[in-house]
Amino acid sequence: MTTAHGAAETAIAQIETFSSHNYHPLPVVVESGEGAWLTDVDGNRYLDFLSAYSAVNFGHSNPELVKVAVAQLAKVSITSRAVYSATFGPFVEALAKLCGKDMVLPMNTGVEAVESSLKLARKWGYEVKGVPEDRANIIVMEGNFHGRTISVISFSSDDDATGSYGPFTPGFVKVPYGDLEAIEQAMDADTVAILVEPIQGEAGVITPPPGFLPGVRELADRHGVLMIADEIQSGLGRTGSTFYCDQVGVVPDLYLLGKALGGGIVPVSAVVGNAEVLGLLKPGQHGSTFGGNPLGAAVGLAVVRMLETGELQARSRELGAYLHDRLAALVGRGVTEVRGIGLWAGVDIDPALGTGRQICERLLAHGVIAKDTHGQTVRMAPPLVITREELDLAVDALAEVLAEAGAEAGAVAVGAAIG
Template identity: 55%
Template sequence: MTDRDDAQHLITLTETYAAHNYHPLPIVLREGHGAWVTDVDGRRFLDCLAGYSALNFGHGHPDLVAAAHAQLDRLTLTSRAFYSEEMALFARDLARLTGKEMVLPMNSGAEAVETAIKVARRWGYEVKGVPAHQASMVVMDGNFHGRTTTIVSFSTDEVARVGYSPYTPGFRLAKYGSLAAIDERIDDTTVAVLLEPIQGEGGVVIPPDGFLREVREMCSARGVLMIADEIQSGLARTGRTFACDHEDVVPDMYILGKALGGGILPVSAVAADRDVLGVITPGSHGSTFGGNPFAAAVGRAVVALLETGDFQDRAARLGRRLEEGLRPLVGAGLVELRVRGLWAGLDIDPGIMTGREMSVAMMERGLLAKDTHGSTIRLAPPIVASKKDIDLIVSTITEILRERRAG
């Protein structure tokens, strides 16, 4: 067999030559179309992870692929040393989608989070008047915003954090979902409250009803920025354009990524009004690839899909179907179920199986998912999935739990 055909050989090559910063399931993928992928042996699998929400629109969405192909033939990179047509139009369109006056495009989600931190600190010094070198930020326990040095400095995930000290100062942890805990940590040096409207890596953890509205009101009253990391939760995943929309909350700054690149390339951005993002000046922040014409063209096509509202409606409808199918499993193999749009966190009874074991069992039956935090798995199939696909997820998980409980 050739390298292309032999799955085990490809796995061995990866484990030999690529750093072991992931623990993949033993499957080698070759093609993807819509909600389905095919491995090197020709077996088809329903993608229930969608690249951690990077593939909200599915694999190879024709509108996104067409935009990418067209731009490849014109211009891919200029750097921000020059203006480009696509960058101008992308900035305009994304600003309109978010309802903000300005955007700052980057590449990865972690870069966008780092950008938001820098913007908030500079805003604190130049606008709020925080004394030099004293800016603080309130962050949530259980957070996941990336794995750069600054971000892991305020992570509560020891796997991501241990071994990377000394840590960046200036962050104060508060209990997620507790307004009182946030209030206690705000003082005159506080420039922002940074949170995920729904904690994705934590297992699709949804805060109490009204929490986001209360944080919004508190930030306004205390003169600090509310920053919403919508990298996983945004862009139609929860049945609304942004997860904050479920409480009619508009943060001072959105952090966007993953699905903004349409599953084709890394595209991220922060969006805010001019009184916030206006603190950024030439040379004070940048990226060679951020806002490149190729990325901007794909990002514009993503915005166009979102402007129809079709994906938001579809995620809401399919999410209801998924929840209705899985809810009876609570107490029958599931300890807890959390669903918001087409995004679910399933806490499996640890006495039955781990999340990794569930992921392997699903893979063996033609579904691909990923575990987190022991006995939890996340489900986030592409929004282009069909009703039949959703029913397959429900029936497969039901069958696996029934067999394990009986065994």
């Protein structure tokens, strides 16, 4: 494990003293980043295999995005939606067209997009479907992660997210992820939407069983409810296509976007859908002071323009296949399973070698930043601009870490047997 020292030790002590302890960071203090690399305050360099949970899909300090952001900062950064701004129109038009939809509701963080979609789904249920007031329900998946507001954690399966925060918001029905029969059984006349992550990221990069997402689409159509796809992590190139839904031929009623939409520079999120849903909002019924701000819109437009070429999606497909081939070779050598698609992987660590957190701490000492989840899983999601050689560096580091942990575990076992 890397031990913080010098400037890092001072910074960590300051943070641990004055910041709420709602995170458990790795012991590294980042000062700068470029492409797939991060540099700490002591000058050490690390390959970033987390990408701020896919917020940095296009790399740290992406020159094109930084140029746009700096130029916009020199003009105006926020006006509120009380007036029109010059960057807002081009952004929402480009994003709507990228998604093949009519309208965009801009927000800031991913969970704001989720919360907005819940309000929209209920509003649509009451005003279009005809559900009696205060009876709308939304079907959600067990193991989901959509954020940490009170309403969103009301349907979380994570005890850490829900403990000591009740009472919770009603109106949600949880079913097992991947179970079409359970979804259908949960539906009633008051169901207004099905909310699903096409790939469950926080749960450990859990990919859906074949036919699941098309089945959700069919059920939504047949029962007259909305399909809401939370592509906040899986979207915008991460899985090898603009949206993971594209790969299974599914078009949801609402896309939820965030993270990479802000280019790793500024928080930008959005609900994207057609006028039959988003057009229901009237002035004063929903809003955000910072949502759609000129700076965010300028960066968001630049992100959309980068995705329109398809180059980053192709890069994610090609390098993702290479990454998964290399990771698959570690199964049986300290890894029990690898899941994911594109430049996104959940790597389950053999418990005999340590926890996911312990492996991430070892990786840090080898110059790689990754993040554990749910005990034994290490998530890997490098920026889409990473090279094949950089992928090799990270996978080689993982293989070396697993070998070290295995040797230590073997020595402990021998010692115990002798003793």
